[in-house]
Amino acid sequence: MDLQELHEIGAKEHRSQKPIRVHCCTSTGCQAANSLTLKKNLENSVKQNGLSDQIQVVGVGCMGFCGKGPLVQIEAKNKLYEEVTPDDAASIINAINNGTTATAAEGDLNHPFFAKQMRIVRETSGKIDPEKIEEYIAAGGYESLYKVIHDMTSAEVVEEITKSGLRGRGGGGYPTGLKWATVAKMPPKQKYIICNADEGDPGAFMDRSVLESDPHRVLEGMAIAGYAVGASEGFIYVRAEYPLAIDRLEMAIKQAKKLGILGSQIFDSPFDFKINIRIGAGAFVCGEETALISSIEGGRGNPRPRPPYPAQSGLWGCPTLINNVETFANISAIIREGAEWYANIGTEKSKGTKIFALTGKIRNNGLIEVPMGITLREIVEEMGGGVPDGEVKAIQTGGPSGGCIPASLLDTPVDYDSLIKLGSMMGSGGMVVMDKGTSMVGVAQFYMEFCRGETCGKCVPCRAGTVQMYQALTKIINKQATLKDLEKLEQLCQMVKATSLCGLGQSAPNPVLSTLHYFRDEYLGLIESNQNGKKPPQHQQPATAHN
Amino acid sequence: MQTSSEPPKVAEKPKEPAKKAEKGHPSGDKRFKVLDMTMKRNQYRQDALIEVLHKAQESFGFLEEDVLLYIARGLKLPLSKVYGVATFYHLFSLKPNGAHTCVVCLGTACYVKGSGEVLAELEKHTGIHQGETTEDGQLSIMTARCIGACGIAPAVVFDGTVAGKVSASEAIEKVKPWFNNNTP
């Protein structure tokens, strides 16, 4: 296929589209709220009213405002309906031409929740049908892949990504260009691309949404990466907990193959690239890149020491490039608009946009894509609308590897380095808002319970340390702890952080350390109530395991 | 001391095990045919172990010893390796699950919004704990780390269908038919 044919597919799709498109969200969240029946009703209503040549109902991906799903948007009329039930369908279709009001609640598209967003990764999310490659092509999809294959050398692509300043969106924030360059420099033998779609952080669903809403964008990013580093095969490692994402990925790969956009001799060039899907089986630790590799190889998800890094010796010992979903989804836009354009967005050291999953005790729940450097206050108070009847106490970012940022630091700009300075981290983008009713020691215990259950058990500090830290936190919560226990907990946290083999263990103490730092009073309160109530035992208790 | 660094491009010892495995299981149970097909499609590559286990879990409902043995033979893997992998991942179960399942999401967003109470109430009403199945095998209560439906927290998955903003009483209402059936 050449560029003209690609354009023709897009043009044909444009011609077949009706003037008014009614977008109905079919992502996991909205499907759970019955959006598929709603979509059917909308379609029937269009048919019954004889409007089929004017109006088209499109099942689209995530629109972002997941807390108010199912969502229906009529772009031509600039209207958004929230919490739509199947019964509202007829009135929504009626309202399009007749000026009547629909029975569903109308949302405000000018609300900061939408207005403050900047959509690069999600530019077509919620606007196109993720199950039709033609819609992606009509929106300019796969043109970047064409461009790199025909107009750019591999080195130029790596250079472009490096110049863009893009950093890994999976949590670590490693410069993407540097990673690509390392793999590209390895001798030209078998190399692999891996897309890490094992989004395990509880409270995060950005990657699921991208895969469900716009799978081709990820495939395109992977193929461009393959061209840039000299790999002809890629794997997407996706959680089994995301069945819809898996379905849509499979569909997308099949469609792309059929058009000759994936497979051999892509766009009539010598470049081959095929993509396989590997389905995880429920292990948080497999988000760690060496564990993920071990899992793709069919083994237990045990991490191994780095170096050697996967870029040197990864999948089956071959140089392997691993990036996460959101990172790959940024690539096509960077190629299309240029590195400079991208580098102008965000802050000095954190470029571009980031998607956050804004959840917890907050009025507006959902996914937002914002430029780096926006403050937490803008996100939580303006976009999120603050805590319903209450006050913000803390924001948790970075999941089990991150920390809790107190409300007093809401003016912090959101970028990789500022969050690390606060003892938290960007992580993959989960942002859970907690109100005054949330016990921070409880939150620390919640995450430790998570890590204790998810540690692979290979290295001693993580295997035994998470158990001991959990035990210590439980003792504090049960008001049985003394100051000495607290001191011991802190030592333990430092030790597990410093000595664990992989990122899971190294960051497992973060939720404890950050809550200890900002909410020490809560810990002390629980310890004091021990001293006031029952006297702590005079001698060290013979240590027994209660649990 | 790095070992094997070559990617297994082609199955190393192809033909023979294929023929052997295709004979199926002596019991004649057709579900083993499904495993044969999956293994064949993956050219009996050892790295397909997790995919084959997924298939086995799907067709058998759980991984009994016989199935693990069959897979180990098919892929020519050591028994202990197959067992080690099967027990590493949460989604593989070595015991049968109930006819109906109720999975409470305990992700952060769901936790902050009270999924803990939903679970506690479910446990109280059914008399079983998470990870357990009622005696007659009708209902299993399980938990998930995060199903990624945080926008509609707290989320519960009833027999594979995600439900959002679930209250404790709604959850109990939902499992009642599966649970009442089995109370004598």
Added chain:
Amino acid sequence: MSVVTLKINGVDLAIEEGSTILNAAKEAGIRIPTLCHLDGVSDVGACRLCLVEIKGTNRLLPSCVTQVAEGMEITTHNDQINEYRRMIIEMLFAEGNHVCAVCVANGNCELQDLAIETGMDHSRFPYRFPEREIDVTHERFGIDHNRCILCTRCVRVCDEIEGAHVWDVAYRGAAAKVITGLNQPWGNVDACTSCGKCVEACPTGSIFRKGSTVSEMTRDRAKLQFLVDARENKEWTR
């Protein structure tokens, strides 16, 4: 063969490129504590006892798997590292059920030796008292999971030297356990050749010869390296 020069604890040293820090230290006569490392089999970097500090790196690195590099300045012992090592040993003791006084390996136990070496006379962490079983179905050997520290030396020695892969690790986290076959009684596992390499490899009294009583278990660990040398380099004597 090219050589790199480096400093370990301030002492200059020249060593073959590609060798590990652990080997370099050994050559310099410096002992770095190890537990999962075993001469003759691959390294996994799991016990974290051999962590060392390298100037210019903000992370401690496991010396068993980290290769030497030109100009490296390595510190193998300091107060911080010593403290971490001690804590690791404490956690190992708290995690299993280790009672030296009744153990076959008493006096010949690497865990016990390391407790002495790191100055661990008691555990500051509460003991977990896990419920673990003992398998004595094998005709010559037995395994007491209470004493297992999950170093996986048995797994590697059986897989890499004997080639039988009888052992592996099952489950995960605190529930992790070494298993034989399909987690079946050791005595019923076809693949086992009764070679006893796992017995020689085990650092504690976990895997033992039947009939041995308290303090009677001695082992010949050098035999494993000897076997590897014999096979790879045709050195049939030691």
